[in-house]
Amino acid sequence: MKQVLFQHGTLALLVPGLLTGTLTIKELLQHGDTGIGTGEGLDGELVILQGQVYQVQSTGHIRQVPGDFTVPFANIHHADYHPLAQLSDLTQAQLYQQLNDRIKAPNTFYSVKITGTFAKMHTRAASKSTPPYATLLATAQNQQEFTAENVSGTLLSYYSPKLFHGAAVAGYHSHFLAEDLTIGGHVLDFALTSGQVQVQVFDTLEQHLPIENQEFMQHDFTKDNINSDISQSE
Amino acid sequence: MKQVLFQHGTLALLVPGLLTGTLTIKELLQHGDTGIGTGEGLDGELVILQGQVYQVQSTGHIRQVPGDFTVPFANIHHADYHPLAQLSDLTQAQLYQQLNDRIKAPNTFYSVKITGTFAKMHTRAASKSTPPYATLLATAQNQQEFTAENVSGTLLSYYSPKLFHGAAVAGYHSHFLAEDLTIGGHVLDFALTSGQVQVQVFDTLEQHLPIENQEFMQHDFTKDNINSDISQSE
Numbered sequence: 001m002k003q004v005l006f007q008h009g010t011l012a013l014l015v016p017g018l019l020t021g022t023l024t025i026k027e028l029l030q031h032g033d034t035g036i037g038t039g040e041g042l043d044g045e046l047v048i049l050q051g052q053v054y055q056v057q058s059t060g061h062i063r064q065v066p067g068d069f070t071v072p073f074a075n076i077h078h079a080d081y082h083p084l085a086q087l088s089d090l091t092q093a094q095l096y097q098q099l100n101d102r103i104k105a106p107n108t109f110y111s112v113k114i115t116g117t118f119a120k121m122h123t124r125a126a127s128k129s130t131p132p133y134a135t136l137l138a139t140a141q142n143q144q145e146f147t148a149e150n151v152s153g154t155l156l157s158y159y160s161p162k163l164f165h166g167a168a169v170a171g172y173h174s175h176f177l178a179e180d181l182t183i184g185g186h187v188l189d190f191a192l193t194s195g196q197v198q199v200q201v202f203d204t205l206e207q208h209l210p211i212e213n214q215e216f217m218q219h220d221f222t223k224d225n226i227n228s229d230i231s232q233s234e
Numbered sequence: 235m236k237q238v239l240f241q242h243g244t245l246a247l248l249v250p251g252l253l254t255g256t257l258t259i260k261e262l263l264q265h266g267d268t269g270i271g272t273g274e275g276l277d278g279e280l281v282i283l284q285g286q287v288y289q290v291q292s293t294g295h296i297r298q299v300p301g302d303f304t305v306p307f308a309n310i311h312h313a314d315y316h317p318l319a320q321l322s323d324l325t326q327a328q329l330y331q332q333l334n335d336r337i338k339a340p341n342t343f344y345s346v347k348i349t350g351t352f353a354k355m356h357t358r359a360a361s362k363s364t365p366p367y368a369t370l371l372a373t374a375q376n377q378q379e380f381t382a383e384n385v386s387g388t389l390l391s392y393y394s395p396k397l398f399h400g401a402a403v404a405g406y407h408s409h410f411l412a413e414d415l416t417i418g419g420h421v422l423d424f425a426l427t428s429g430q431v432q433v434q435v436f437d438t439l440e441q442h443l444p445i446e447n448q449e450f451m452q453h454d455f456t457k458d459n460i461n462s463d464i465s466q467s468e
Contacts, residue, residue, distance in 0.1 A: 107451055108443045161457065163246050163400050170378050207439040209342045217341055221397065 003080065005109045005158070005202040006031035009073035009209070010167045011234065012226045013216055014042070017133035019031045021070020022210035025053050028074055029067075031206070034111070036156060036175040037074025039065070042139050043128035047156060047177040048076060054177055056184035058127035059117060064179070072210075075158050081113055081198035088194040092123075095192055096172055099159075099199075108162050109202040112172070114155040116195020121148045123176055123185030127223040140233040146183050153178035155187065155195070166226045169234045186234075237314065239343045239392070239436040243307035243443070244401045245468065246460045247450055250278070251367035255304020256444035259287050262308055263301075263439070268345070270307025270390060270409040273299070276373050277354060277362035278417040281390060281411040288411055290418035292361035292378045296411070305446075307338035309392050309402075315347055315432035320430040329426055330406055333393075333433075341395050341434040346406075348389040350429020355382045355418030357410055374467040380417050387412040389421065389429070400460045401441060403468045420468075 008023045021040030028037070035048040044057040046065070055065045084102060087095065099112055128140040155176050160168035174187040210216050242257045255274030262271070269282040278291040280299070289299045318336060321329065333346055361376040389410050394402035408421040444450050 009396060024431060105445070105451055107453060107455065108445050161455075163244060163460070166397050203440040203443055203445045205439075205443075207441060209439075211339070211342050211435060211437045211439055217339055219341060221341065221395075226397070 002204055003079045003200065004204040004206050005075060005111070006206045007075050007208065008071060011073065011169055011230050012166045012221060012224070014073055014136045015224045015226050015229045016219060016221070017071050017135045017139070018216050018219060019129065020213055020215065021072055022213050023071055023074070024067060025065055025069045025071070025228040026067035028071060028076055029053070032076035032078045034079040034156065035074055035076030036158065036173070037071045037201060038126060039128065040047070040070050040072060041128040041130055041133060042126035042151070045125045045175055046071070046074065047175045047184055049156070050152060051178065052053065054181070054184065056123070056125045058125045059213045060125070060144065060146055060183070062181045062184050065145070077200070077202065079109060079200070081200045084197045084199045087192060087197050090192045092190050103199055105201050109161065109205050110159045111200045111202070112157040112159065113198045114195040116190070117150060117193040118190050119150060119193045120189070120191040121151050121176055121183060122189040123183060124188055125185040132171045136233045137229050145188065146185060147184040148178065150193070151178050151183060155190070164205070166230065169230055236438055237434065237436045238438040238440050239309060239311045239345070240440045241309050241402065241442065242305060245307065245403055245464050246400045246427060246455060246458070248307055248370045249458045249460050249463045250453060251369045251373070251448050252453060252456070253306050253363065253367040254447055254449065255306055256447050257305055257308070259299055259303045260301035262305060262310055266310035266312045268313040268390065269308055270392065270407070271305045272360060273362065274304050274306060275367060276360035276365055277361040277407055279359045280305070280308065281409045281418055283388060283390070283411065288415070288418065290357070290359045292359045294359070294378065294380055294417070296415045296418050300466030311345060311434070311436065312322065313434070314436045318431045318433045320428070321426060322432050324426045327426050334368060337433055337435070339435050343439050344393045345434045346391040346393065347427040347432045348426070351384065351386045351427040352424050353427045354423070354425040355385050355410055355417060356423040358422055359419040368432070369463070370467045371463050373402060379422065380419060382412065382417040384427070385412050385417060389424070398439070400464065403464055407468060
């Protein structure tokens with residue numbers, strides 16, 4: 001069976017501040033039930049689980065968004081995970097190393113879903129800006145950070161090969177949602193107490209671009225520091 | 235309507251010589267009727283028009299290939315072109331500049347199809363190698379080149395944004411097929427006498443990767459000079 005990761009927009013377009021929402025959640029959900037993303041103007045961090053779209057706002061508040069909410073960037077896929085392992089007592093770096101060693105698929109896209117308890121969870125949520133939009137680096141400086149200890153929830157991660165850095169973030173790009181919705185967002189750091197780790201390897205990246213958006217279509221990306229700014233911000 | 239460019243494999247995987255055919259022509263044709271590619275071991279240059287797959291072999295001979303012929307890399311799409319212009323008396327550089335100026339879509343993928351007469355056509359066809367495969371640069375040194383004057387035919391070109399250099403060739407990647415099948419291949423240079431130029435802009439790149447191929451999955455691409463070798467070879 002074809003395993004497809006759908007991506008709307010690229011991380012590169014966020015770098016110069018092309019933050020207009022160019023796809024609705026209703027349209028996005030036609031491509032899957034599990035995913036991550038951000039709202040127009042970098043309006044928080046999205047975590048999509050079982051077709052429910054949760055937005056972690058920069059206030060820390062977590063809500064479900066309506067179908068007409070729009071996104072400049074998102075990843076989504078139809079969940080079809082396979083169990084990988086039950087893992088315990090690992091830092092973020094140790095966990096990502098374990099995933100590399102066990103999954104052994106550095107040259108393709110895959111998703112990892114971990115449901116469990118985290119001794120530490122450190123996240124951020126971007127703060128919505130309005131036009132004219134600032135760059136990703138400038139907007140990232142307005143992000144709010146959150147921490148929690150001994151929190152249960154779901155860590156949803158996408159791995160992208162180095163060849164696609166710029167379109168996506170090379171390596172792991174993870175969002176988190178607490179079971180009790182007390183904390184969530186783009187993951188900066190964590191320590192796993194114990195969790196069930198599942199993996200889904202994709203053979204296809206369906207890269208969708210906002211070609212109706214003239215700002216995107218006419219932007220001169222050659223002047224942006226795409227690779228370094230993404231590495232610094234994400 | 236969604237406009238999809240399907241790509242099997244990446245140009246990056248050709249660089250270290252991952253030349254195994256990982257998709258059949260029969261499978262490829264499920265994704266379109268118009269395209270370009272190469273055979274296993276860099277076995278010539280493919281031009282796909284109206285669902286017919288022509289192979290320009292390194293001998294210069296042009297034939298149609300069977301459905302079980304396999305490819306390590308190919309682009310294909312369902313033709314849905316729109317007329318752009320009737321253009322005359324242009325060098326390759328002048329034509330590509332005209333396309334840039336008229337299409338104005340540097341940040342997405344598109345295809346250009348030109349049917350007409352060419353005052354000059356200079357092509358190459360890669361020569362099939364066998365395992366263990368050499369690198370793209372080494373194999374490219376075994377290519378055969380062909381020239382013709384005042385030849386009628388179809389120039390099929392794909393434009394890729396710079397962000398995707400490595401997955402594809404940034405800029406224009408063109409193959410040619412003469413109407414009388416006397417010359418074809420990967421285009422090195424040409425001069426257009428007069429041609430009908432059509433364009434099809436894509437909003438989606440469907441990037442398919444050969445995840446069943448263990449050589450590809452386990453290859454360490456960090457040691458390859460992906461960007462410079464592609465620019466030199468293509």
